[in-house]
Amino acid sequence: MATSAVQSSYAEEEEHRVASKAARLRRIEHRLYNAPEGLRVSDLARDCGVTRRTIYRDLEALESMGVPIWEDSGRFGINRATYLSTIRLNLNETVALYFAARLLAHHSDEHNPHTVSALDKLAAGMPAGTVAEHIARVADLVRERPVRTAYVRILEVLTLAWAEQRMVRLRYRAPNRELTERDVAPYFIEVSRSAPAAYVIGHDRLRAAIRTFKIERIETAELLDESYTVPTDFDPYAFLARAWGVMDETEVEVQVRFSARVAPQIRESLWHHSQRLTELANGGCELVMTIGGIREVLPWILGWGADAEVLAPPALCAEVQAHARRMVALYDGGQAS
Template identity: 25%
Template sequence: MARNEQLIRQHKLLQLLEYSHFGRTLDELRGDLVLDLGLTNLHERTVRRDVEALQAAGFDIQNETVERGKVYKLGQNNKGVHEVGLSASEMIALSIGRELLYPLVGTQYWRGIETFWNKVQEAVPDGVFDHYSRYRKTLHVFGGPSKSYENHEGMLKTINRAIVEHRVVEVEYESVGKPASTRRIEPYGLAVYQSSIYVVAAAPEVTEPSERLRNWKLDRFRHATALDEYFKPDPSIELSKHLGKSIGIFSGEDPTMVQIRLGQRAAAYVREDPWHPEQKLESHEDGSTMMTIPASHPREVLPKVLSLGADAEVISPPIFREAVAEAVQKMAASYAASSV
């Protein structure tokens, strides 16, 4: 564990030195490391040893004495190591990806995206950038999120560190309509779904293996503390498989196969914009289409079915059909109650 922590610190040190044009003192570097990595304490001697280890590994880290003390910075031998050669089409692809990641604005991820994007712009020849600028105006990305996770930056750093080090995290979590409660979670990773960030973590108090792993919405975290307590990750857990089992963020080991009857227009929409890679569409002689799709909770199906109006009907299982029917009945009652 200590070796892993040292590598993380040294990698972050290189980033801090790279971003600083005027150098950083050991105390400044120590403060930045504590803040960025969510550490509870860090001694200046440890930072000095990390700097010396990087110098021994061949990194050109120089020091000089200025008014505020001895500062460290990267020397000329490390300049230009990030230069890249890109085509205009590759720059367009990168810029589109950057815009799609706007929910990360204000987080350490976004700073990484921005610094890389700035390096790309500085590294490519003027002709390539001019060509990119002309063609980028022909493609527009819109309909994206209107929120960011800037206010959650500290918690994200804490959770990231806990994921890497397999540490238990104590969180204050406030579900919609419920009072905040203190929970302990074992974080495995992060997921971005429909502009929201989720922490994929196990609940230690849950003993049923198929129910332990859950997705916790970061918006509902009020506080997060990495404890000096470690957990042993389950080697059988594959996050990509876990997250891909359902059409939404409610994932489980055994998703339910839901059948939905679609009219011709609804079927055309679903073919254009599939709900899930494993969806199956079966055309019937009366012009309707039966769609079979995996889902872990009725709340995943509800908004999608309602968006298609009367052109979509949940057939089975009963719990999913009843959830949609109840929502439709309540909506009908609201509209029938009064007209303004």
């Protein structure tokens, strides 16, 4: 009986030691990844409450697990360019990522090799079966699209600048504008929900203000040595809360009346977090939203055709009327007014 108790105690102690080491390795990996300039063994030993010798063994263990550890002048770090974190997902979590992958495939209009690589790895890491096959197929769909090497390179520079909080020099051409050079501190990268486009939001030194840049309009991007700090009062989600897509312009209340024919489709979705829906006696409905500007919501309204009537603001109503007149003129063979 005593022998059994001793064996049980030893087994529990060994299990705790293994769990403790696993937790320590995860902590070291996390600390190194988030220290671009590297950390000394003494720092890690103090942080983990173990000896320097233990940390050296832990670093060797991480390397044997495939973590790309670098060492320079007594400092250790992780090579971010080749680092691949370990994530364990259950089936439902994997399906959630599959939904995201499908949305990405619908939304993307070019072949991004990093997207393809991520999807390939996700599919390869799953047991063979239906979900893995469909994720692999999504990767193939993206792979078949045309490659825009310049765009991918610019996105890589912006991603690195954002991750390491380094300034980036952009050559940017807005529609019908001259090419300008901007030194920008990337605060956030956002994908538009209304169009296949990505944007970088950050402090523009030329304008001395936060600006939003469409990545497709950036002709070159150069990573600078200068670092920056994101202001503590900048919340990208609050910044984007009013926007219909990504552009945060003057706040305006938009009111649209929808016919009974399309009202069921309007009711079944949350179009904007500020929306208020009113039912009409004829089976239609009125949608009221407070958003940042009318530029991005205009194409969405036009997409509903004659089943959507803009009631406010007057500027948006005028834009829709102008588009309608041009369409009538186009199909009647006349001249737009």
